[in-house]
Amino acid sequence: MKMTIAYFYPQELNLYGDTGNVEILVARAKSREISVNVVEVGAQDKPDSYFMKNVDLVFMGGGPDSGQKQMYKDLIENKGPLLKEYIENDGIALFICGSYQLMGHYYLSADGSELKGLGVYDMYTQHFGHQKKRCVGNIVCRLHASLLEDPVFKAVNHTGDSLVGFENHGGRTYLAKSLTPLARVMSGYGNNAEDKTEGLHYKNSLGTYLHGPLLSKNPHLADYLIAKALGLEKLASLDDNIINTAHSALEKRFT
Amino acid sequence: MYIISIIFTKIVNKVITTFRLGSGNTWPGHLVLKLNPYIWKDIKKSLPERVAFITGTNGKTTTSKMLRHILEKQGMHVLHNETGANLLNGVVSSILLHSDLRGSLPYEAAVFELDEFTLPVLIKHIKPQVVAFLNLSRDQLDRHWELDVVLEKWQKVVRHMSHEQGLILDRTVSNLRLLAESFSGETSFFDDDLQILSGTGLKGDFNAKNANCALILAEKLGVPGPEAEKSLQDFAYAYGRGEKTLYADRNWQILLAKNPESMNQNLKLIQAENSSTDTILYILNDNIPDGLDVSWIYDIDPKQLRAASRSKKVYVSGKRALDMAIRLQYSGVDVVKENVSSNLREVVNKMIGDGHVRKILVLPNYSAMLAIRKILVGRKIL
Numbered sequence: 001m002k003m004t005i006a007y008f009y010p011q012e013l014n015l016y017g018d019t020g021n022v023e024i025l026v027a028r029a030k031s032r033e034i035s036v037n038v039v040e041v042g043a044q045d046k047p048d049s050y051f052m053k054n055v056d057l058v059f060m061g062g063g064p065d066s067g068q069k070q071m072y073k074d075l076i077e078n079k080g081p082l083l084k085e086y087i088e089n090d091g092i093a094l095f096i097c098g099s100y101q102l103m104g105h106y107y108l109s110a111d112g113s114e115l116k117g118l119g120v121y122d123m124y125t126q127h128f129g130h131q132k133k134r135c136v137g138n139i140v141c142r143l144h145a146s147l148l149e150d151p152v153f154k155a156v157n158h159t160g161d162s163l164v165g166f167e168n169h170g171g172r173t174y175l176a177k178s179l180t181p182l183a184r185v186m187s188g189y190g191n192n193a194e195d196k197t198e199g200l201h202y203k204n205s206l207g208t209y210l211h212g213p214l215l216s217k218n219p220h221l222a223d224y225l226i227a228k229a230l231g232l233e234k235l236a237s238l239d240d241n242i243i244n245t246a247h248s249a250l251e252k253r254f255t
Numbered sequence: 256m257y258i259i260s261i262i263f264t265k266i267v268n269k270v271i272t273t274f275r276l277g278s279g280n281t282w283p284g285h286l287v288l289k290l291n292p293y294i295w296k297d298i299k300k301s302l303p304e305r306v307a308f309i310t311g312t313n314g315k316t317t318t319s320k321m322l323r324h325i326l327e328k329q330g331m332h333v334l335h336n337e338t339g340a341n342l343l344n345g346v347v348s349s350i351l352l353h354s355d356l357r358g359s360l361p362y363e364a365a366v367f368e369l370d371e372f373t374l375p376v377l378i379k380h381i382k383p384q385v386v387a388f389l390n391l392s393r394d395q396l397d398r399h400w401e402l403d404v405v406l407e408k409w410q411k412v413v414r415h416m417s418h419e420q421g422l423i424l425d426r427t428v429s430n431l432r433l434l435a436e437s438f439s440g441e442t443s444f445f446d447d448d449l450q451i452l453s454g455t456g457l458k459g460d461f462n463a464k465n466a467n468c469a470l471i472l473a474e475k476l477g478v479p480g481p482e483a484e485k486s487l488q489d490f491a492y493a494y495g496r497g498e499k500t501l502y503a504d505r506n507w508q509i510l511l512a513k514n515p516e517s518m519n520q521n522l523k524l525i526q527a528e529n530s531s532t533d534t535i536l537y538i539l540n541d542n543i544p545d546g547l548d549v550s551w552i553y554d555i556d557p558k559q560l561r562a563a564s565r566s567k568k569v570y571v572s573g574k575r576a577l578d579m580a581i582r583l584q585y586s587g588v589d590v591v592k593e594n595v596s597s598n599l600r601e602v603v604n605k606m607i608g609d610g611h612v613r614k615i616l617v618l619p620n621y622s623a624m625l626a627i628r629k630i631l632v633g634r635k636i637l
Contacts, residue, residue, distance in 0.1 A: 017553030
């Protein structure tokens with residue numbers, strides 16, 4: 001079996017060890033004898049819809065302002081329409097922090113300037129400057145029923161019903177009422193530090209503020225993405241003893 | 256008022272250290288700055304003409320210790336915030352604690368290693384003769400969340416420096432070139448020429464950089480190059496930065512690895528040395544001085560982790576021992592769960608209970624380095 005991961009903007013968007021997520025997907029797939037092809041898609045590259053048809057999973061991380069400036073124009077003008085089509089056609093994708101924000105309608109800066117997003121997700125992000133503090137810290141959140149009740153998730157979940165991770169964002173994201181968040185915040189900030197929502201689950205794509213190696217301590221989510229990407233109903237289980245111990249230790253420590 | 260501040264500082268330091276209330280190298284300065292914000296005028300008057308500022312993500316402590324070593328070989332008395340207290344409170348504490356009761360500082364030179372955000376503030380109060388920006392890479396991202404912000408502050412510093420002040424940069428670091436462009440004077444560059452380490456006990460590209468930088472710093476403060484180079488021959492590693500020690504009849508070497516860059520450098524060094532090391536102890540904490548976010552361990556090159564750990568026993572500790580163990584596993588390193596514990600004392604005992612553990616390399620991040628020194632050397636800092 002073969003899996004193709006399209007890793008968008010690996011140079012520009014890799015602020016908090018985001019690459020670790022791809023490394024983990026590859027390692028976990030390989031342990032199931034699935035061969036993995038990671039295609040890095042940078043600002044210079046010109047993927048077309050034929051390429052996207054062969055992609056099983058899209059990953060995009062978050063970046064510093066300078067990184068986002070470098071890829072923004074290319075995203076809006078070139079890759080945006082492809083990504084939008086991919087998501088709307090039920091493609092499997094994971095967007096973290098900066099890239100998650102860019103999937104919304106716009107990002108409103110503290111100085112009032114507005115940065116247009118791709119508008120795939122019915123949401124917007126606002127930075128309040130010094131009025132509201134930056135959302136930084138460990139976070140624990142309980143996955144939404146949309147995932148917990150998914151038979152594929154149930155089949156691969158040996159970890160629990162929560163996610164543990166770290167978030168670090170100035171912008172606060174507000175989802176339209178009709179959207180399904182990825183999880184509910186148990187401790188930490190989440191999308192906006194107000195409504196307890198964290199991330200977004202839209203069709204087969206996920207957006208989240210849990211950055212860096214989100215998948216390192218959430219193997220259930222990693223396996224869910226792999227199984228979904230390949231259309232499998234379940235996966236052989238791995239020895240996740242240390243990982244699951246870490247997951248429950250962190251859940252306990254931070255709630 | 257200045258004399259009172261000095262006396263106050265000395266008393267606070269004495270009280271704090273006697274009753275073990277915290278750091279005697281930071282609290283006195285913190286309180287003095289609150290009580291007497293105008294103290295800078297007097298501090299400025301008391302400082303020697305030779306003042307060097309050193310900042311950067313990695314190498315601050317070692318480079319400043321090298322510079323101090325060179326200057327002392329010239330017979331100078333050197334004021335130096337050697338404990339690594341590199342915020343404003345640490346600098347002020349160090350100055351006042353070393354002042355005499357007439358308010359003067361009996362030193363011919365002052366060497367300050369400074370936090371990346373402290374230098375831009377301190378330089379508004381004290382005019383250094385020379386400033387070295389060593390490098391800038393990811394470190395403590397929950398505090399310094401973006402490198403761009405730091406770089407912008409540094410650029411502002413350089414723009415305000417006068418051309419007769421010295422500016423020293425790493426020739427091989429591209430993101431710092433901007434600073435040279437913003438400077439009205441002539442920038443001096445150092446590189447990683449390993450030649451400088453021959454005859455010293457030091458190893459590694461990063462130590463070559465530190466030494467080459469220290470040499471230029473010394474030159475700017477009036478010490479000729481060849482003489483400075485000679486004095487490095489008997490330089491000893493700074494605490495926790497390559498420091499070797501004997502404990503429980505075993506050889507330990509502590510290599511501070513506090514961010515991706517310093518970890519990658521140390522992992523390369525371990526392979527290059529091809530030494531008889533049989534065991535590696537990784538320690539990862541998430542205390543405030545370390546940064547609360549440990550995501551950076553995924554910016555460590557997995558190939559380096561695997562190669563450096565190959566055919567060695569691996570132990571893992573620290574508050575984030577499990578996170579580190581997972582990172583090692585995903586890099587292809589065999590980790591035995593029994594050798595992973597957040598209790599450092601327990602892990603060390605386990606190691607010395609194993610007769611095959613003879614020569615150990617310790618790779619701790621910052622507060623973990625202090626914790627392992629406490630066990631191996633008996634004290635956290637100096």
